[in-house]
Amino acid sequence: MYREQIKVLDCTIRDGGLVNDHFFDDDFVRALYAALTKAGVDYMEFGYRCSKELFSPEKFGAWKYCDDEKIAEVIDGIESNMKISIMADAHRIQEQTFKPVDETPIDMVRVATYVKDVDKAISLTHQLHDLGYETTVNIMAISKESEFDLVECLKQLATSPTGTVYVVDSFGALYSEQIEYYVKLYQQYLPGKEIGIHCHNNQQLAFGNTIEAIIHNANYLDASLYGIGRGAGNCCLELLMGFLKNPKYKLTPVLKVLQDYMIDMREKLEWGYLIPDMITGNLNEHPRHAIGRRAGTDRDKFAEFYEEMIKDV
Amino acid sequence: MYREQIKVLDCTIRDGGLVNDHFFDDDFVRALYAALTKAGVDYMEFGYRCSKELFSPEKFGAWKYCDDEKIAEVIDGIESNMKISIMADAHRIQEQTFKPVDETPIDMVRVATYVKDVDKAISLTHQLHDLGYETTVNIMAISKESEFDLVECLKQLATSPTGTVYVVDSFGALYSEQIEYYVKLYQQYLPGKEIGIHCHNNQQLAFGNTIEAIIHNANYLDASLYGIGRGAGNCCLELLMGFLKNPKYKLTPVLKVLQDYMIDMREKLEWGYLIPDMITGNLNEHPRHAIGRRAGTDRDKFAEFYEEMIKDV
Numbered sequence: 001m002y003r004e005q006i007k008v009l010d011c012t013i014r015d016g017g018l019v020n021d022h023f024f025d026d027d028f029v030r031a032l033y034a035a036l037t038k039a040g041v042d043y044m045e046f047g048y049r050c051s052k053e054l055f056s057p058e059k060f061g062a063w064k065y066c067d068d069e070k071i072a073e074v075i076d077g078i079e080s081n082m083k084i085s086i087m088a089d090a091h092r093i094q095e096q097t098f099k100p101v102d103e104t105p106i107d108m109v110r111v112a113t114y115v116k117d118v119d120k121a122i123s124l125t126h127q128l129h130d131l132g133y134e135t136t137v138n139i140m141a142i143s144k145e146s147e148f149d150l151v152e153c154l155k156q157l158a159t160s161p162t163g164t165v166y167v168v169d170s171f172g173a174l175y176s177e178q179i180e181y182y183v184k185l186y187q188q189y190l191p192g193k194e195i196g197i198h199c200h201n202n203q204q205l206a207f208g209n210t211i212e213a214i215i216h217n218a219n220y221l222d223a224s225l226y227g228i229g230r231g232a233g234n235c236c237l238e239l240l241m242g243f244l245k246n247p248k249y250k251l252t253p254v255l256k257v258l259q260d261y262m263i264d265m266r267e268k269l270e271w272g273y274l275i276p277d278m279i280t281g282n283l284n285e286h287p288r289h290a291i292g293r294r295a296g297t298d299r300d301k302f303a304e305f306y307e308e309m310i311k312d313v
Numbered sequence: 314m315y316r317e318q319i320k321v322l323d324c325t326i327r328d329g330g331l332v333n334d335h336f337f338d339d340d341f342v343r344a345l346y347a348a349l350t351k352a353g354v355d356y357m358e359f360g361y362r363c364s365k366e367l368f369s370p371e372k373f374g375a376w377k378y379c380d381d382e383k384i385a386e387v388i389d390g391i392e393s394n395m396k397i398s399i400m401a402d403a404h405r406i407q408e409q410t411f412k413p414v415d416e417t418p419i420d421m422v423r424v425a426t427y428v429k430d431v432d433k434a435i436s437l438t439h440q441l442h443d444l445g446y447e448t449t450v451n452i453m454a455i456s457k458e459s460e461f462d463l464v465e466c467l468k469q470l471a472t473s474p475t476g477t478v479y480v481v482d483s484f485g486a487l488y489s490e491q492i493e494y495y496v497k498l499y500q501q502y503l504p505g506k507e508i509g510i511h512c513h514n515n516q517q518l519a520f521g522n523t524i525e526a527i528i529h530n531a532n533y534l535d536a537s538l539y540g541i542g543r544g545a546g547n548c549c550l551e552l553l554m555g556f557l558k559n560p561k562y563k564l565t566p567v568l569k570v571l572q573d574y575m576i577d578m579r580e581k582l583e584w585g586y587l588i589p590d591m592i593t594g595n596l597n598e599h600p601r602h603a604i605g606r607r608a609g610t611d612r613d614k615f616a617e618f619y620e621e622m623i624k625d626v
Contacts, residue, residue: 175556176489176524201517203552208521211489238588239516242595243488251595255588256616263613273586275551275568282555282564300576303569 001211002245005194005219009043010036010237013063014087015229017047019269023061028261029074032225035257037080039241040248043108045085046071051094068104075105083107087138090114090121101132108134111162115145115153122160129161136196136220138166142182143173143284154189164194164220167213172202172232172281176212183216196220199235201227202281204273206235211243225254226262228269231287232277270294275302283309314524315558318507318532322356323349323550326376327400328542330360332582336374341574342387345538348570350393352554353561356421358398359384364407381417388418396420400451403427403434414445421447424475428458428466435473442474449509449533451479455495456486456597467502477507477533480526485515485545485594489525496529509533512548514540515594517586519548524556538567539575541582544600545590583607588615596622 012032013024029046036044047063055064062070066086075084084106088096090113098109109128113121118139125135137157142150157165167182174182179197186195197213197220199206210221223240227233238258241251266272276290279302293305325345326337342359349357360376368377375383379399388397397419401409403426411422422441426434431452438448450470455463470478480495487495492510499508510526510533512519523534536553540546551571554564579585589603592615606618 176521177528203555204514204517204520204549207517208489208524211521215490236517238591239595242516242591252616252619255592255619258588259613259615275571278549278551278555279568282552300572302572303565306565306568 001214001243003214003219004246006214006244006246007042007220008237008240008244008249009045009085009196009220009222010041010224011045011198011222011234012224012228012237014045014047015224015234016271017061017063018230019228019271021060022047022063024063026074029063030078031257031260033075033080033082034078035253037078037082038253039250040246041082041237043083043085045087045110047086049086049088049096049098049109051092051096053094054092066106068099068106071105083134085110087112088124090124091117093120093124098128098131098133106133108136110136110138110166112138112140114140115142115149118153118156122156122162125160125162135162136164136166137162138168138196138198140168141170142168143171143178147185151185151189154186158190158193162193164196165190166196166198166220166222167218168198169200169206169209171284171286172200172206172277173284174199174209175205176209179209179212180216183213183218187217194219196222198222200229200232200281200287201234201273202232202277202287206233207239207243210235210240226258226266228262228265228271231271231291232273232281233271276305279306279309285309314527314556316527316532317559319527319557319559320355320533321353321550321553321557321562322358322398322509322533322535323354323537324358324511324535324547325537325541325550327358327360328537328547329584330374330376331543332541332584334373335360335376337376339387342376343391344570344573346388346393346395347391348566350391350395351566352563353559354395354550356396356398358400358423360399362399362401362409362411362422364405364409366407367405379419381412381419384418396447398423400425401437403437404430406433406437411441411444411446419446421449423449423451423479425451425453427453428455428462431466431469435469435475438473438475448475449477449479450475451481451509451511453481454483455481456484456491460498463498464502467499471503471506475506477509478503479509479511479533479535480531481511482513482519482522484597484599485513485519485590486597487512487522488518489522492522492525493529496526496531500530507532509535511535513542513545513594513600514547514586515545515590515600519546520552520556523548523553539571539579541575541578541584544584544604545586545594546584589618592619592622598622
């Protein structure tokens with residue numbers, strides 16, 4: 001698949017940070033930045049701009065906050081045209097401040113929101129655009145929303161300055177026909193805006209559903225190295241790089257940084273195709289149920305977990 | 314997805330046998346037979362009917378040959394309406410004999426063939442139908458065939474007595490749009506026959522592509538427990554059971570046998586999402602390259618393997 005408008009966003013550090021409380025070594029973040037630059041990736045997302053009042057720096061690593069100075073330090077000396085993004089939760093904005101864009105290494109802020117918080121998200125996009133940032137709005141948990149509420153949300157977003165609105169399969173619950181439905185719905189109510197896709201891999205559909213979104217003209221594509229991310233993780237960057245035919249994308253640097261870091265990392269951190277996460281995805285439920293199960297002694301009692309989950313529904 | 318005509322075929326022992334030279338314990342095969350019966354699976358495939366002249370019984374387990382007596386012994390005493398299938402390679406038929414269907418526990422023989430061997434496959438289906446078996450023909454490695462040759466093959470198969478012809482993604486190389494193309498091509502040239510789908514998971518697309526085939530009316534669906542199969546393995550049975558809405562299919566017995574056997578088995582045997590297999594899938598190459606790589610000391614040198622593979626192409 002080649003389409004000039006396609007942009008690939010690597011969310012390894014941001015979504016992967018949900019697995020290790022954002023404690024990635026600087027060495028890895030720097031190596032990833034260099035590799036993604038070589039691979040032609042368009043955006044690298046470093047993490048969240050979270051409130052230090054809500055999330056104590058004693059408990060979380062640097063990429064929970066993404067201070068401008070920290071990003072600048074890690075990328076220092078590496079020549080790159082790749083853009084840098086961070087994420088902010090619309091419903092958790094407290095004292096976080098954003099400098100004017102020309103005073104930071106950051107190019108884009110992605111605003112994550114639930115449908116109910118869309119007014120906060122829109123307000124934040126106005127503030128960010130006034131400071132010169134690109135923005136996206138990533139609407140989470142849409143598989144639990146009624147079309148009535150979602151359409152209201154999209155109509156409001158149509159008036160915001162944001163350039164891109166993401167279809168986010170938070171629970172890894174969607175099948176290809178639903179991806180088509182959401183992408184077309186977003187296009188209908190968001191004329192002139194780009195559509196993004198962010199899939200979770202609970203049912204091994206993250207890559208397949210990303211392809212489905214591409215077929216229907218989504219142009220902003222999220223992926224992470226070896227699929228790292230909370231629970232089942234994300235669409236694998238290496239799969240997406242192999243699929244896209246845009247000559248600027250190169251697979252070899254992605255494979256190199258994967259072999260240098262991710263095989264060892266997967267020995268220490270758990271993500272990927274895990275049956276409890278497959279079950280929550282199948283049932284369109286939040287991954288916290290599966291993650292809680294994996295942390296206990298009954299981690300491999302899949303049949304019992306499934307029976308408990310369907311009793312609760 | 315509910316469609317009455319859908320049939321699920323479990324190929325755990327057959328395709329999984331390619332990982333362990335068909336040395337499964339009787340205990341596991343029996344537990345699987347009982348679990349799949351409870352789950353409402355339509356067919357369980359026990360293995361190959363291979364020639365003992367070509368493949369020595371000193372080197373392979375019982376499920377390489379699937380003697381009628383061996384199958385009867387393993388399922389003895391378990392009440393079941395599930396049908397039993399075995400596979401035979403059209404290009405490797407030597408002294409193998411098939412009894413009349415009412416003298417064996419087997420209901421169906423699936424004939425695996427390359428396009429070039431289709432005449433042997435058709436001859437075998439005639440022989441098998443005369444003995445009372447159901448048959449399918451599974452055309453392998455179609456992603457390397459020209460449409461001209463494949464259409465000739467399909468036209469010949471249209472005259473055979475076989476009821477079902479499978480789209481087989483041998484190399485795990487196909488994307489959803491290609492699955493749609495093949496399923497529709499088969500339907501065009503095989504009026505009145507059912508279409509089957511057998512996917513490999515090199516690019517994490519086995520389940521997504523199986524769904525794509527279902528959407529286009531393929532009704533015979535292959536899957537294996539926890540995706541076990543050579544290299545990257547197959548579509549996971551537990552995912553397919555979760556997706557299909559036919560009330561006869563039950564997920565819990567599948568999860569139970571998975572937790573009882575497959576987590577330990579995966580510690581000893583390697584299959585699933587492995588980067589060398591992802592690379593051969595992406596390049597539409599035979600998995601033997603990846604499997605050979607995994608057996609050597611450079612098993613985790615992914616970037617170098619990719620560079621070697623694209624040099625050879």
